[in-house]
Amino acid sequence: MIDSITLKGVASYSADTPATFQTNGKKVNLFYGLNGSGKSTLGKFLQSIDDEKYTNCLMVPLQQQEDILVYNQDFIRNNFYEIPDFQGVFTLSETNHAVELAIEQATTELTNIEKEEESIQKKITSKRRDIAIEEESLKESIWKSKIKYERTELNFCLDGFKRKDTFLQKVKLSKGDTTATFDSLIAEAKELSGQDGVLKPSLPQITFDVSELEASPILSEIIVGSKDSYLSSLIEKMNNSDWVKTGLSYLKQDEPCPFCQQDLNTSIIEAIEQLFDDTYQSKQDEIKILYERYQAVINKIESTLSTSIYTFDNELNDYGFESKKDLLISTLKSNLKQLEDKHINLSKVVKLTDTSPYSEDVNLALSMIQADIDIFNKKITNKKSHLNRITNCFWSILSAQSHALISAAESKVNDINLQIDALREQLKINKESEAEQKSVIIENRKKITNIDLSISKINQQLSDLGLLGFQIEKTSDDEQRYRIIRTDGKGEDVYNSLSEGEKTLISFLYFLECSTGTVTEESAVVLNRRIIVIDDPISSLSHNYVYDIASLIHHKVLQAEFKQVFVLTHNLFFFHELLMLKSPRGCPSGYKLYRVTKSKFSQIKDLKRDELQNDYQMYWQIIIDCKSNPDYAHMLPNAMRNILEHYFNFIHKKEALKQALETLGESESEFKPLFRYINRGSHSDSINLIDFEGIDIDKYISKFQQVFEATGFEDHYYNMMGLEKPIIPAISEVVSKDFEAKLIK
Incomplete structure (x- = not known):
């Protein structure tokens, strides 16, 4: 029995939103819908479920095509149009208790086999559902990675893989080793995208030479006043010539001594001034020049290193450049302070720090930064290839991180598939048993079947319907085929002379016989395995026949032992009649009603009986x-x-x-x-x-x-x-x- 049907991407049904309905295990399924709403597509799908145009449609569980018999315009066209005669229908006609018993036993066995097959099919469907759930769960879990990185600099890596199924496939297929991390890829991608193709400038090395200044001999000299002054021995003994030199500027005529505040005579002042002669002054000037040169070097270095070219953003490793630069400048300034002290205190011996190791450290850092800049500029120059590399690394990392999750899911799916394979093997064995029982039915039916009884039934029903101008007969004694003849014996092309309504009636009566019989002796008829589909049997009939056709369907189809029945119609009166023949009110037991509608696309929805309109x-x-x-x-x-x-x-x-x-x-x-x-x-x-x-x-x-x-x-x-x-x-x-x-x- 069909549990559900899905129509998608065919005729008037949407290719994006499937139309699905559930039968809820009901045997009789009645469909009502206006012409053009999409009813016939359902019948055609059941008639040709293997046709490639129904690739996106689904029947659950899948039924054997041979067990589905459909009455629609295709059936009429295939059996009656442009042919002088049509196949006979083999039905049981003789009484043979032994044969009937054999057929009955084989039919019972077939029923049991079918029940077992349905049970197996349901298990297979359940297993496939488990696979779908597992795969969907895996998709959702892996999909979270996409959500995590789609708003980062790595979003470009996701291009073309923004659907769950394609994203999962990409993760599965992206194998490879990489030492990169997501953080490093984000930083690299940010560099490439942030610079917008602009190359970073090169970093010149700082060049200066102060070794001569720092090692000047004058810095180690003890510079004192002239020995020509009688005060020189005293000053030298006191070791305070710098103090005296500083105080000299305060000596003035007719004023007390700035040192002892006593009156000074001219000879003392002259003696003090004689201490600091031209030689002393030239030494002091030399130190001053040394100071000024050193100061100029510091100013140049500070000015150079403060330019924007030596200012680096946080994304660039400076290899300690800032601290090394600060240490160099602070050391230079410390040396400058000592030169200043020497200039003030000429007698003081100073030793300047050698700054060459510090400048070498700064230049080493600049060299390392320059190497990174060269790499970066190379990336910018060949940006596309680097972005491709980042993309490959991204998927490789994602694949590695998802490996355990994917392996676990695939292991579960493989286990379930093994279970499905085992169930299919059971089905295969059942099919062999099924073929054996069908063979029993076929061989026994040959003994008691012919087409004569179906001829008699069709002609009787034509008479009951008031159609007395024509009937059917066998084409000849040796052919198992029918032809339509006039009861008065006139005319040969009888079928083409019939009205559309008469053609519909005779084709439908023929279909009813086909539903309980077979058009070949080599077929096994098992009613409780057959699914009957009837699409608008009154489309070309007047209202006089609506009740008759409804009554025929009720007694010969709906009340028969068929496995399942689908009836589709556009006529509300006919729809009501099918219900009234079973129950005057409410939805009869074992029946389910549907409405087929079409706006932009066709839809199939459940219908309650009290929702019907005339x-x-x-x-x-x-x-x-x-x-x-x-x-x-x-x-x-x-x-x-x-x-x-x-x-x-x-x-x-x-x-x-x-x-x-x-x-x-x-x-x-x-x-x-x-x-x-x-x-x-x-x-x-x-x-x-x-x-x-x-x-x-x-x-x-x-x-x-x-x-x-x-x-x-x-x-x-x-x-x-x-x-x-x-x-x-x-x-x-x-x-x-x-x-x-x-x-x-």
Whole structure:
């Protein structure tokens, strides 16, 4: 038994959103839908489930095609069109208890085998569902990695893999070793994208030479005043010539000594000044020049290293450049301070620090930074290849991180597949047993089957339906085929002379015989294995035959021992009859109802019996639906015509309708074709075609409303449209309500 059917990407069914319905284990499934809604596609799918155009459609569990028999236009075309005769139907006709017992036992065994097969198929379906759940769980788990990195600099690595299935496949296939990390790839990608193709400038080495200044001999000299002064021995003994030199500037004539605050005579002042002669002064000037040169070097170095070229962002490793630069400058400034001290205190011996190791450290750091810049610039120059490398590393890391998760999932799936293989082996054994039992049925049926009984049944049913002008007979004694003949013996091409309704009737009666028989002696007929599909059997019939066909289907199909039945129709009366024959109210036990609708795409939805509307109500519903759904526009004129025919025929106001349509047609020339179309009736003559493409729905409904207003029955229009009614004339109200009550009843 079919549990569910999914239609997708075929005919009027969406390629993106599948239409799925569940049978809930019901044997009888009745479908109602307007013409063009998508019913026939369901029948055609069940008729040709292996056709490649139904690749995206699904039947659960899968049934053998040989067990599905479909009545539709294809069946009629394949069996009756352009052929002088058609295959006979082999049915049981003789009584042979031994043969019947053998067939019964084989049929029972087949039923048991089928139950076991269904059980196995359900297990396989369940296992496949487990695989799907496992695969979906794996997809979701791996997908989280995509979400984690899609808003980072590595988002470009995800291009082309932003669907869960393709993302998982990429992770599975991306094998490879790499020492990179996601953080390092993010940093590298940020460099490449952030620079926007701009190369980093090169870093010049700092060049200066202060070794001569730092090793100057004068720095180790003890510079004191001249020995020509009689005070020189005293000053030397006191070792305070720098102090005296500093105080010399404070010596002035006629003022006390700045040292002892005693009056000084001229000879003492001269003696002090004689201490600091030209030699002393030249030494001091030499130290001053040394200081100034050293100061200039420091200023140049500081100025150079403070330029933007030596300022690095956080993404570039500076290899300690900043600290080494600071240490170099601080050492230079420390030496400068000692030179300043020497200039002030010439007698002081100073030793400057050798700064060459510090400058070498700075240049070493610059060399290492330059090496990184060279690498970066090379990447920028060949950006695409580096981005490709980053992408490959990204997927390799992701694959490595996901390896355990993927392996665990694949291991589970492999185990489940092994279980499925074992179940398939059981099915294979069952199929062999099934073939054996079918062989028993076939061999025994040959002994008691022929096509004569089916001929008799079809002819009797034709007679019961009042079709007495033709019947079927065997083509000859040695051929197991039928042909249609006239009862009066006239004419040879009988089939092509039949009306469409007569062709439909005889083809359907033939189908009913096929459903319980077989067109070849080499087939085994097991009713409880057959699924019967009947698509609109009254599409070309008058209403006189609706009850007869419904009764035939009820007794010969729905009440028979078939495995499952699907009946599809556009006719509400026929749909009601199938239900009424089983139960006067509610949904009969073992039945399930569906509605097939089409807006942009077809949909199949469950239907409750109390949701059914009669034909008259359905035509009004089409008009209401057209106001919100332009896809129904092509149905609007026909719905209008049927409503007006039903209503005005019922209230015996056909002449009033005709007069109103003629009057409106004269005053509304734009809509004259519509009014003429409505006024002609459904089948007034053999030419009944009209083109209403591109109609203005609101205007057409407005003209439809005017028909009711012109005849005095606008109250009925408002009521059926679900609109607020104006003041209604008493006579119209009585007639309208009486009509509505009787129609709906």
